[in-house]
Structure formats: structure tokens, C-alpha cells
Amino acid sequence: xxxxxxxxxxxxxxxxxxxxSLRKIGFEGTIVVFEKDPIYEFSSTPRSAGGxxxxxxxxxxxxxxxxxxxxxxxxxxxMSIDGEPAKIDFQQRGYLFLAxxxxxxxxxxxxxxxxxxxxxxxxxxxxxxxxIIPELEVSDLAGGLYCSEDGYLDAYSVMQAYKKNAQKLxxxxxSKEVDTFLTENHRIxxxxxxxxxxxxAPIVINCAGAWGALLSDKIGLSLPVVPxxxxxxxxxxxxxxxxxxxxxxxxxxxxxxxxxxxxxxGYSEDVKxxxxxxxxxxxxxxxxxxxxHRVPNFEEAKLxxxxxxxxxxxxxxxxxxxxxxxxMKGYYLSLGxxxxxxxxxxxxxLGLAELIYKGKYETLDLTPLRVERFAENDLVLEHxxx
Numbered sequence: 001x002x003x004x005x006x007x008x009x010x011x012x013x014x015x016x017x018x019x020x021s022l023r024k025i026g027f028e029g030t031i032v033v034f035e036k037d038p039i040y041e042f043s044s045t046p047r048s049a050g051g052x053x054x055x056x057x058x059x060x061x062x063x064x065x066x067x068x069x070x071x072x073x074x075x076x077x078x079m080s081i082d083g084e085p086a087k088i089d090f091q092q093r094g095y096l097f098l099a100x101x102x103x104x105x106x107x108x109x110x111x112x113x114x115x116x117x118x119x120x121x122x123x124x125x126x127x128x129x130x131x132i133i134p135e136l137e138v139s140d141l142a143g144g145l146y147c148s149e150d151g152y153l154d155a156y157s158v159m160q161a162y163k164k165n166a167q168k169l170x171x172x173x174x175s176k177e178v179d180t181f182l183t184e185n186h187r188i189x190x191x192x193x194x195x196x197x198x199x200x201a202p203i204v205i206n207c208a209g210a211w212g213a214l215l216s217d218k219i220g221l222s223l224p225v226v227p228x229x230x231x232x233x234x235x236x237x238x239x240x241x242x243x244x245x246x247x248x249x250x251x252x253x254x255x256x257x258x259x260x261x262x263x264x265x266g267y268s269e270d271v272k273x274x275x276x277x278x279x280x281x282x283x284x285x286x287x288x289x290x291x292x293h294r295v296p297n298f299e300e301a302k303l304x305x306x307x308x309x310x311x312x313x314x315x316x317x318x319x320x321x322x323x324x325x326x327x328m329k330g331y332y333l334s335l336g337x338x339x340x341x342x343x344x345x346x347x348x349x350l351g352l353a354e355l356i357y358k359g360k361y362e363t364l365d366l367t368p369l370r371v372e373r374f375a376e377n378d379l380v381l382e383h384x385x386x
Contacts, residue, residue: 005029006356007191007201009178009215013045013155014334014341015207016162017349023169025350027357032199033166034191036177042277044209045342046156047309049232049257049266051247052343053095053150054119057110057383060368061319061340062117064347067364069149071346072158079161081168086161088153093258094246095150096132097384098294101142103251110384111145121147134242135295141251152247152257155342162349178208180218181331188330203356205332210275210310212335221325224316224374225336226273231308232266233284234259238300254290255386262304265291268311268339268386279308311339317379320344322352322369332356333371338385 006022008015011033019031040046052072054065071078072090079086099107107123114121124131124146126138132146167173177194181204190200206212210227217223240261247257256265267287284303291298314321314336321336334352337344351366361367368380 002197002199003030004032004199004201006031006203006205007199008033008205008207009191010207010209010212011035011163011173012040012043012207012209013159013162013345014209014337014348015205016159016166017345018205018207018334018352019171020162020166020169021349021353022357023166023171025353025357027353031166031171032201033171033173034176034178034193035173036175038175040156040159043159044310044312045159047232047307048155048339048342049247049255049264050152050155050342051095051150051257051386052090052153053147053247054114055095055097055110055121055145055147055150055384057113058319058380059113059117060366060380061344061382062114062119064344064364064366065340066117066119068344068346072153075158075161079165081164086157088157088161090151090153091244092149092151093244094132094146094148096246096248097145098129098248098250099142099144100140100251104142106383107145114147119147120149121145132243132246133248133295135297137294137296146246150247158342158345162345178215181215183219183328186328188328203330203332205334205352205356207334209335209341210312212312212333216333219328221328221331223321223333223335225312225314225321227275228273228311228313229271229276229308230266230268230311230339231279231283231306232264233287233303233306234262234264235284235301235303236262237297238302239297241295241297249386250290250294252290253386254287256291256295263298263301273313275310277308277310279306281306312336312341313338316374318382318385319380320348320369321371322348322366323355323371326372
């Protein structure tokens with residue numbers, strides 16, 4: 001049996017951020033990352049919309065995303081290798097939640113919390129919205145919650161930068177699939193691969209995203225996380241917009257932003273849980289009326305491409321599950337992000353690394369996201385889910 005000090009299952013942005021952070025804070029033991037998809041064809045990270053925002057409704061998410069955003073601002077320089085910057089195409093064009101009249105009281109409460117925690121969000125009137133998106137249809141809007149610091153980036157490049165830096169610091173990546181975890185007397189002891197090979201380790205971190213809960217089920221530790229398909233479409237408007245778009249969320253939940261000179265859009269449709277990467281051109285026809293109403297430039301649009309990715313969706317409170325499992329010593333989790341893992345990866349990776357190596361959170365207290373909160377009925381209810 002081969003051995004490691006720490007095994008990480010899943011080499012996407014969360015697993016790679018954690019591996020990198022462990023090294024940066026001084027952990028010198030052996031770290032092995034198992035990633036079954038070496039070209040990341042079906043990984044959730046590169047299939048995401050790449051949004052980075054601080055416009056959340058719970059303090060832990062605001063703090064976590066604010067820290068991570070600040071890290072992304074200097075990411076290109078901080079993660080350079082041999083003088084070559086890590087290009088992640090971070091476009092700080094803002095995030096904008098459009099609101100109808102009945103939504104304003106709740107949004108004002110959100111803005112107040114965000115401002116108290118240092119986020120410069122502001123509520124814009126319909127007239128002020130035109131300074132952000134001149135073409136926007138505002139006749140049915142009361143305004144919008146906007147943060148100019150936020151934006152979007154190339155998620156795949158972020159993940160690769162974490163992976164390459166982790167490898168440079170001695171983290172070993174193995175392109176094999178983990179079949180199950182190994183346990184003994186309520187303690188994790190390692191993993192068994194699909195080919196039967198076993199690796200021993202006293203610490204195993206489950207960063208397997210949409211597949212993470214399935215692995216946990218195999219050792220009798222169920223988690224309230226299911227894989228949900230999310231489709232994204234890229235189209236070309238016949239009339240270009242005057243200004244680059246912030247990532248904009250319509251009151252219906254349909255979102256859109258620029259991707260070069262194209263537009264990408266999506267919506268969290270109601271689907272059955274499951275591993276499904278199919279996408280349907282016909283679904284874009286359901287989104288198009290919303291897009292055409294909100295921005296007249298979108299009335300004539302050419303759909304160019306689309307794809308589907310997976311949320312690791314937390315069915316209880318739509319928030320991450322982070323920390324050591326209370327009934328399995330050495331078994332750590334980083335799952336259930338419900339679509340906002342990319343924007344929280346720097347903070348989560350560091351926090352989990354501190355918890356494992358130093359025995360406590362130092363930079364950010366991620367205790368509210370602990371596994372035990374479900375049994376304790378101490379949920380963290382996040383309402384700003386896109």
C-alpha cells in the first residue's frame with residue numbers, strides 16, 4: 001500500500017487551492033491529489049460562468065467572497081511562475097441584481113449588511129442604471145443592487161494556476177479515479193482507486209464537487225448535496241452594446257454578461273439531480289424573451305454555442321460544507337458550494353489548510369459552514385443564489 005500524509009480527492013479549483021495553501025503555510029508532508037479527469041473536460045470549474053461577487057445575504061459568504069476577491073485582484077502577480085504572470089482575465093465590470101418594487105426591502109437589508117462588512121454595494125435608481133447599461137429596459141424596475149468591485153474571470157486559468165503552483169511546491173497529481181474511502185474504527189485511513197490500488201493517509205479531503213456526496217455515501221456518511229445541471233449559452237447580438245456589461249441578473253433569475261464581444265447567459269432551471277452534461281439549443285428559446293425585453297439589442301441574436309456543467313448543490317441551505325466530519329476522524333470536506341465555489345476558492349483553500357495544519361481557522365472563521373450545522377439545526381440560509 002502506498003502512503004501519503006494528505007490525500008485530496010478532486011483536483012479542480014477547490015482541491016488545488018487547498019493543496020497550494022497547505023504548502024504556502026508551511027505543511028511539508030506528502031500531498032497527493034487524485035483527479036480522474038486530467039484534461040478537466042467535465043470539471044465544474046471550467047464550465048462555470050466565472051462570476052466573482054460579494055453581493056450575498058449572509059455574513060460568512062460576504063466575508064469569504066470579499067477576501068477571495070481581494071486575492072483575485074493580485075492573483076496574476078502572486079501566482080506567477082518563473083516571472084510569467086498567471087493570466088486569468090479578471091474583468092472588474094461589476095455585478096448587478098435588478099429589482100422590482102416588491103424586492104426593494106430585502107435588497108436594502110442586503111446592502112446594509114454588505115456595507116457594514118466593507119463591501120461598497122449601492123442601490124441604483126432606474127435612471128442610474130442607464131449609466132451602467134445605457135440600453136437597459138427599466139420601465140418595470142425599481143432599481144438594482146450594484147457593486148463595481150465585482151466582475152468575472154477565466155475560471156479554467158485560475159484552476160490551472162493553482163495546480164501548477166501546487167505542483168511546483170511538490171504536490172503530486174495522479175490521474176486516477178477514487179472508488180471509495182478506506183476507514184477503520186471511525187477514522188479515515190486512505191482511499192481505494194477504481195483499479196483496486198490502495199493509498200494510505202491519515203487525512204483525506206473530499207473536494208470531488210458534484211461527485212463528492214456519492215463518495216461519502218459509500219462509507220455511510222450521507223451529505224445534503226446533489227449534482228444539478230446548469231446550462232450556459234453564448235450568443236451574438238445583432239447590435240453591439242455601448243458599454244461592457246456587468247454580470248447582470250434579471251428579476252426572473254436569467255443572468256447575462258459579456259464574453260469578449262459575445263454574450264453568455266443562463267438560468268438555474270428546475271431539473272432532476274443527476275450527472276448530465278447535455279445541453280439543448282431549444283432551452284435558449286425560453287430565455288430569449290426575457291433577454292429581448294431587458295435589452296432591446298438582444299431582440300435579434302444568433303446562438304453560437306452552449307454547454308452544461310454541474311452544481312454541487314446543497315439542498316439544505318445552498319452553502320458550502322467545510323471542515324472535518326464529526327464522526328470520522330481525518331475526513332475533511334469542501335463541498336456543496338451551489339454555484340459560488342469559484343469565487344470563494346482562495347478563502348476556502350486557505351481556511352481548510354489552516355484548520356488541518358494549525359488546528360484552527362486563523363485568517364477567516366469558516367465555523368458557520370461546519371458539517372455539524374445540519375444536525376444542530378443551525379443553517380446558514382443564503383438567498384442570493386444564481
